Amino acid sequence: MAGRCGGEYPGRSLQRAVVTAESIAQALSASVSQDQRLNEWNLGVIEGMSKDEAAKQHAMDWNIFSHWCAPTVNEELSHKRIAGGESMEDVRKRAVLCLEEACTSLASEDVVIAVTHGGVLGQLLRHSQNGATMVSKPGNACISRFAVDPGHNWEVLDWASVDHLVGEDLAPAAADYGR
Numbered sequence: 001m002a003g004r005c006g007g008e009y010p011g012r013s014l015q016r017a018v019v020t021a022e023s024i025a026q027a028l029s030a031s032v033s034q035d036q037r038l039n040e041w042n043l044g045v046i047e048g049m050s051k052d053e054a055a056k057q058h059a060m061d062w063n064i065f066s067h068w069c070a071p072t073v074n075e076e077l078s079h080k081r082i083a084g085g086e087s088m089e090d091v092r093k094r095a096v097l098c099l100e101e102a103c104t105s106l107a108s109e110d111v112v113i114a115v116t117h118g119g120v121l122g123q124l125l126r127h128s129q130n131g132a133t134m135v136s137k138p139g140n141a142c143i144s145r146f147a148v149d150p151g152h153n154w155e156v157l158d159w160a161s162v163d164h165l166v167g168e169d170l171a172p173a174a175a176d177y178g179r
Helices: 015-027 051-057 059-065 075-079 088-104 118-128
Strands: 143-147 155-161
Antiparallel strands (some): 143 155
């Protein structure tokens, strides 16, 4: 499953998620089902800006986004929309609904592999937050595992693991989250 642009979900689609999902599917002899609800967070007026630009030109919007990977966020902040974009809660609801629907349609021994983006992953962490107070921000090509009980609590089984990346040539380009 990978995010893709268009339709009613305004988050942006990053082609690297689709390419990654296709590579995983090929290795597993599986198929890819693309779902826009896994698109990256629509950042509205701060989309494409560097951290410094966003903080200077749209301080309130940057403050909202700067909590993208916090395991807990107060209710008021989670519902504030970035001007022209989405709130954390918008992103959380669409991604959780997508994954719970996917899990509900599976046999008990099957798994869902979802390839998505950091802003979405941060909201899945917030949804399933089970006592963690400090977590590392996920990097490109990390793997996080969740136990999903549709309609109930989720559990983080593994967060932002990069154990599968070995050697200098295999490491992904670092994400510049400071931008």
